[in-house]
Amino acid sequence: MARAYETVIGLEVHAQLKTATKLFCGCPTDYGAAPNTQVCPVCLGLPGALPVPNERAMELAAIAGLALGCDVRSESRFDRKNYFYPDLSKGYQISQFEHPLNLGGHLTFLVGDQEKTVGLTRIHVEEDAAKNLHGAGGGAATVVDFNRGGTPLIEIVSEPDLRSAVEAEAYLRKLRDVLMFLGVNDGNLEEGSFRCDANVSVRPVGQEEFGTRTEIKNINSFKFVRQAIDYEVSRQVGVLESGGRVVQETRGWNDVTGKTFSQRSKEDAHDYRYFPDPDLPPIVFGAERIEALRKAAPKLPEQLRAEWTSEWGLTPYDAEVLTGHPAIAAYFGEVAGALDAGGREPRAEAGKRAANFIQAEVLRDVKTSGLDATFSVPAADVAELLSRVQAGTLTGKQGKQVFSEMASSGEGAEAVIARLGVQAPISDTGALEGDIRAIIAANPAQHEQYKAGKTKVLGFFVGQVMRVTKGAADPATVNALLERLLQE
Numbered sequence: 001m002a003r004a005y006e007t008v009i010g011l012e013v014h015a016q017l018k019t020a021t022k023l024f025c026g027c028p029t030d031y032g033a034a035p036n037t038q039v040c041p042v043c044l045g046l047p048g049a050l051p052v053p054n055e056r057a058m059e060l061a062a063i064a065g066l067a068l069g070c071d072v073r074s075e076s077r078f079d080r081k082n083y084f085y086p087d088l089s090k091g092y093q094i095s096q097f098e099h100p101l102n103l104g105g106h107l108t109f110l111v112g113d114q115e116k117t118v119g120l121t122r123i124h125v126e127e128d129a130a131k132n133l134h135g136a137g138g139g140a141a142t143v144v145d146f147n148r149g150g151t152p153l154i155e156i157v158s159e160p161d162l163r164s165a166v167e168a169e170a171y172l173r174k175l176r177d178v179l180m181f182l183g184v185n186d187g188n189l190e191e192g193s194f195r196c197d198a199n200v201s202v203r204p205v206g207q208e209e210f211g212t213r214t215e216i217k218n219i220n221s222f223k224f225v226r227q228a229i230d231y232e233v234s235r236q237v238g239v240l241e242s243g244g245r246v247v248q249e250t251r252g253w254n255d256v257t258g259k260t261f262s263q264r265s266k267e268d269a270h271d272y273r274y275f276p277d278p279d280l281p282p283i284v285f286g287a288e289r290i291e292a293l294r295k296a297a298p299k300l301p302e303q304l305r306a307e308w309t310s311e312w313g314l315t316p317y318d319a320e321v322l323t324g325h326p327a328i329a330a331y332f333g334e335v336a337g338a339l340d341a342g343g344r345e346p347r348a349e350a351g352k353r354a355a356n357f358i359q360a361e362v363l364r365d366v367k368t369s370g371l372d373a374t375f376s377v378p379a380a381d382v383a384e385l386l387s388r389v390q391a392g393t394l395t396g397k398q399g400k401q402v403f404s405e406m407a408s409s410g411e412g413a414e415a416v417i418a419r420l421g422v423q424a425p426i427s428d429t430g431a432l433e434g435d436i437r438a439i440i441a442a443n444p445a446q447h448e449q450y451k452a453g454k455t456k457v458l459g460f461f462v463g464q465v466m467r468v469t470k471g472a473a474d475p476a477t478v479n480a481l482l483e484r485l486l487q488e
């Protein structure tokens with residue numbers, strides 16, 4: 001009879017730090033430049049070139065550590081990890097080994113509706129390798145593009161606390177969210193700036209000792225992570241069930257065949273002959289600097305959701321939608337903040353007004369890519385438009401019409417209102433009463449229906465009033481007047 005197995009997963013995530021320049025030189029980190037156009041003696045590894053640590057990269061790594069509950073070390077150190085590979089021209093990678101910047105930490109996330117917390121071993125800083133482009137130009141040659149070489153990364157190493165592919169995916173999505181909201185990483189999996197290695201093993205249920213693990217390298221999509229782990233688990237169980245032994249090795253993921261494949265047997269860590277890089281002094285973070293970084297760190301999605309539901313009148317669903325991307329959250333923050341600052345209504349009303357309008361009108365044509373998002377109308381202009389609605393100089397319906405015109409023409413609210421000749425809402429009872437009496441008189445059949453109890457025809461009359469007043473009538477005033485005059 002087949003035994004039951006438990007899956008054990010630990011993840012190592014490589015996240016590119018969002019800096020303008022590389023970790024040890026001034027070369028730009030822009031993605032997509034022509035090969036070998038963003039290089040210098042330092043990141044090419046030419047003899048005698050000296051690395052200078054990028055202060056901003058170290059700060060971003062510390063910000064990530066603080067948000068993830070790590071112990072941010074006042075002193076950390078860079079080591080040389082020695083190995084030979086064509087994409088590593090120095091013959092070693094500069095990484096943190098014995099003295100990483102961040103120790104410990106944890107990440108809490110939802111798996112379905114269950115909360116799960118996974119421990120972190122450490123978050124260290126290292127440089128990325130260059131990129132081998134196999135078969136470049138259609139030939140048999142391999143071209144090495146050093147643009148990526150020396151780009152700053154953090155490696156976030158989890159404890160082996162994950163128990164399924166579904167948990168692994170939920171962990172990665174939450175981790176990406178946190179890093180994006182902190183502005184530490186752009187979360188762009190397609191461009192490889194957030195990628196993961198998965199350490200996977202299985203053990204018979206009840207056994208304490210871990211099984212032999214394999215490491216699946218460089219998976220760059222949430223779907224592939226799930227598929228690769230599921231495949232690897234069933235492969236390992238198959239090996240054990242047929243009396244074999246799982247071999248500790250590095251495996252790749254082939255998304256075409258849907259299978260993992262053996263790449264090389266796993267070198268032990270001591271094979272890298274780590275030693276402190278003699279060209280780099282220890283990185284020192286004083287307690288004050290760490291405190292300043294903690295205070296200046298942007299808010300995380302769950303903090304925003306808690307504030308928005310308790311103070312700004314949002315439902316949990318609204319708050320979830322509006323924290324779907326850092327730029328959308330910032331947009332809502334700007335619009336709601338401006339409406340609140342106007343002091344015309346309670347904060348919860350201003351928040352709801354902004355949330356409803358953004359979800360109904362603005363999000364329809366927002367495009368996001370990495371940390372960037374394009375909005376058809378800037379937040380400041382939407383705030384200006386909504387403050388007119390708030391002040392009663394535009395109806396909600398007019399606000400939507402003006403917005404759609406602003407989005408297509410690029411004009412501000414004032415220009416659109418002037419060009420379209422949008423009238424201020426008529427809430428003057430005297431002015432509307434004459435129009436409404438005329439409409440009732442012109443539609444005796446509907447009037448009779450209303451009096452006979454078919455109050456649904458009220459909508460018909462509201463429509464007629466809006467047509468006659470070109471949408472400028474204040475809806476609340478119209479309703480109240482109609483209900484009174486239709487009784488007569």
Ligand SMILES: [Zn+2]
Pocket residue numbers: 022025026027038039040041042043044150
């Ligand atoms: Zn360089």
